Amino acid sequence: MRPWLRWLTIGVVGGVAAALFVYLFLCGPGLSGRPGPGETAHRGAPAERAGEPPPVAPGTNGGTARTLRIGWTAWSDAEVVSLLAQRLLERRMGLEVERVMTDIGIQYQGVANGDLDIMLMAWLPVTHRDYWEKVRDRVVNLGVLYTGRLGWVVPAYVPEAELAAIPDLADPAVGRRVGGRVQGIDPGSGLMQASERAMEAYNLEEMDLVPASGAAMTAVLDRAIRNRDWVVVTAWRPHWVFAAYDLRFLKDPEGVLGGEERVHALARQGFHNDFPPRVTGFFSRLYLPQEELAALLLEAQDTSPEEAVEGYIREHPARIRYWLTGEVEEPGKNPQSQ
Incomplete structure (x- = not known):
């Protein structure tokens, strides 16, 4: 090979290698510490900043940081209750929450299979009896949210x-x-x-x-x-x-x-292991009196579900505190002053 051609070949190969190295360093998966093209961060958690731990709620132990997926159907009560839970878990516990709208039958199956973490609209004992009988051994009942x-x-x-x-x-x-x-x-x-x-x-x-x-x-x-x-x-x-x-x-x-029904929160198996204990406690204590829920639903219709939920959180600080912490308001104590 002629000398000038040999040097030309070496120059081209070297240039390609250098360009490839720069691309992999800046954009490739794993080298820059950022997700590469087509990749995402771990399910439920954004790519962490260097040296920072995953966003686990302060004051808790156990559980891993991941997105909590709540199933709901486009019914007025399910919309505001799931939105209320999302707002509180995100703002007060630092969790990422995704509300997944889907048919009721798919919700039961999703929780049983682990595709959903929790659903907040299990009408029992009569209305959803057929769904419940199919999954009752594969879900965890966290208690009653309201009556209907x-x-x-x-x-x-x-x-x-x-x-x-x-x-x-x-x-x-x-x-x-x-x-x-x-x-x-x-x-x-x-x-x-x-x-x-x-x-x-x-x-x-x-x-x-x-x-x-x-x-x-x-x-x-x-x-x-x-x-x-x-x-x-x-x-x-x-x-x-x-x-x-x-x-x-x-x-x-x-x-x-049927007659009077109770609306339950159903979680997937292993829920309490994957989220901090405070999260399970929150859903176990979450209960809306009939009168308050009726007023919340009417406000959501007159304004929007988002505005109604924000108003409810402002107007019921003692109840919100109990849901989040289990602390009961002392008689005569003004929750607004805390």
């Missing part, structure tokens, strides 16, 4: 003498007054499954159970009330519609739709 009730609802102006109970809908005249339909919510939800059983139990062959969404149900209800029309909708308490309108549940003599 499911059923079929009509505006209070509908004469109770003509429509007081679900069996009354079998009367063709009554069926026509309500348009021959029961307005439902999300297909596959516990309420819709129970409503399907009610349709059969009360022999409502001439009626249609119409699946839709929670938002569609409230829209149908609102339009009927504005026009003073008769209407039957599937609904649940707590819900802002009970604060906004004068409503009543239809009697359910066979108890197909």
Whole structure:
């Protein structure tokens, strides 16, 4: 090889090698201490700054830093309760929290499989009985968050003498007054499954159970009330519609739709090992009285869920402190002064 060609070849190879080294040092995985192209930091934790430990809540021991994934469905109560938990865990305990919106059946399966860390809307013992029976040995029940009730609802102006109970809908005249339909919510939800059983139990062959969404149900209800029309909708308490309108549940003599329900927090197995003990304690103590939750839901409807949650946190410092620490407010002590 001619000398000038040999030196040219060496120069080109050397230049390529130098450029490759610079690229790997600045951008490549592992060399610069930063995630490379297509990589992310460890699940649930941002890439840590040099010399800084993972963001574990102060004053706790045990548990690892990772994103806490909360499952929820687009129901008004589930939205504000999951958002309330997210705000407190992020701001007061330094955790990263992700709210994952998905169908209720997928939530149960996700918690059982470990894809979700926790769900805050397990309606028991009746509404979600079928889901619960499938996963009860693979989840951890952290306790009751609030109480509720499911059923079929009509505006209070509908004469109770003509429509007081679900069996009354079998009367063709009554069926026509309500348009021959029961307005439902999300297909596959516990309420819709129970409503399907009610349709059969009360022999409502001439009626249609119409699946839709929670938002569609409230829209149908609102339009009927504005026009003073008769209407039957599937609904649940707590819900802002009970604060906004004068409503009543239809009697359910066979108890197909269940009675008073308790809404539980269900966590995946190993939850208490992967998060600081304060987190498990928080969910175990988290409980919303019915009146406070009703007011919170109405405020969320009038403003936004975010504004309503911020207002609740400001207005209930003693309750928030108890959820977070287990400390009970001393009588006569002003929590605002602390």
